[in-house]
Amino acid sequence: xxNYNLAxxxxxxxxxxxxxxxxxELNLWYSNTxxxxxxxxxxxxxxxxxxxxxxxxxxxxxxxxxxxxxPQIMRDYKQANGLSAVNKCTKLATAxxxxxxxxxxxxxQSIEYWIKFEIPHGY
Numbered sequence: 001x002x003n004y005n006l007a008x009x010x011x012x013x014x015x016x017x018x019x020x021x022x023x024x025e026l027n028l029w030y031s032n033t034x035x036x037x038x039x040x041x042x043x044x045x046x047x048x049x050x051x052x053x054x055x056x057x058x059x060x061x062x063x064x065x066x067x068x069x070x071p072q073i074m075r076d077y078k079q080a081n082g083l084s085a086v087n088k089c090t091k092l093a094t095a096x097x098x099x100x101x102x103x104x105x106x107x108x109q110s111i112e113y114w115i116k117f118e119i120p121h122g123y
Contacts, residue, residue: 005096006089010059013089022086023094030073030098041117043069044102048114051106058099066095 006013030036043065050056070091077083106114 003089003093006062006092009062009096011062011089011092013092017087017089018093019086019090020093022083022090023097026070026073026077026094027097029077030069033076036073036076039069039072040098040102043098044105044114045117047099047102048106048111052111052115058103061099061102062092062095065098066091069098070094 003011003013003015003018030040047056047061066088073094074083074086074091
């Protein structure tokens with residue numbers, strides 16, 4: 001059966017092709033790793049700027065996260081825990097969850113808040 005969330009964003013992935021366990025692990029990993037979560041804020045700022053200009057599209061946001069941020073998360077996770085190969089649909093599902101989280105964060109605050117937001121520095 002086609003995954004509704006990804007289909008709505010323009011991607012064709014079956015639910016059976018998505019490893020939900022890996023998606024959950026990667027989402028937990030980036031949200032609990034300071035350097036990765038710091039990068040998350042950079043993505044939020046970027047997408048807030050795009051929303052303000054009116055050029056933001058969810059499909060391209062998912063593609064950008066899947067091609068750039070998810071591999072970064074996977075490398076970091078693999079170094080600490082080991083990780084076998086991850087298929088494209090699992091990467092897209094992880095990216096979809098991250099983009100949903102970004103959109104939620106932007107809606108919780110204002111776009112202006114995120115544009116002016118200073119990314120936290122190390123301890």
